[in-house]
Amino acid sequence: MAVVVRPLTGDGSPPAEGQYAQAAEVTGATRWLYLSGQIPVAPDGSLARDFTGQCEQAWDNLETQLRAAGMTLDNLVKVTTFLSDRKYALENREVRLRRLGGRQTALTVIVTGIFDEAWLVEIEAVAAA
Structure with missing residues (x-):
């Protein structure tokens, strides 16, 4: 069975600010x-x-790890982005939308302090295959 990641938005949910899913349902995953x-x-x-x-480099690094597991951005279920300052929110959104190319993940x-003060962004994720 193929893995299916289905974006969901329950009735009565507030509108999403940007292209993402309120929830992501995964079926058929074995990894x-x-x-x-x-x-x-x-x-x-x-x-x-x-x-x-x-931000581009963090996404490059994320894709490197996905490839190491035989996965792509299509396998992403959830993305968590840490920004060092709220002022980067729009740039972050622009990079994310371009990199995901229409894919909708949770x-x-x-916005928080990041381990190294020189780092402006860090991205973690969950993927399924």
Whole structure:
């Protein structure tokens, strides 16, 4: 049986601010992948100075881990993004929408301190196959 991730929004739910699912129902999964927070550091140890560059790198790192498990962005069920400052919310949304290309996952965005003060974003996820 193929894995199906079905976006759900229950009757009476508030409208979603951005392209995401209020819930994601998974059927047919035999494997689950829990991705640790993917930091915005490149494999060579470099760190972009701007938010968009860091966010793109965190997504690149997330996709690297998915590939290691034989998965793609299509397997994502839930994404949690940690922002170091609320001012990055719009840029984060733009990068996420472009990277997900219409895919709707369950989503949480949290504004908080991040382990390394130079990091502006960290992304963790859950995927199923």
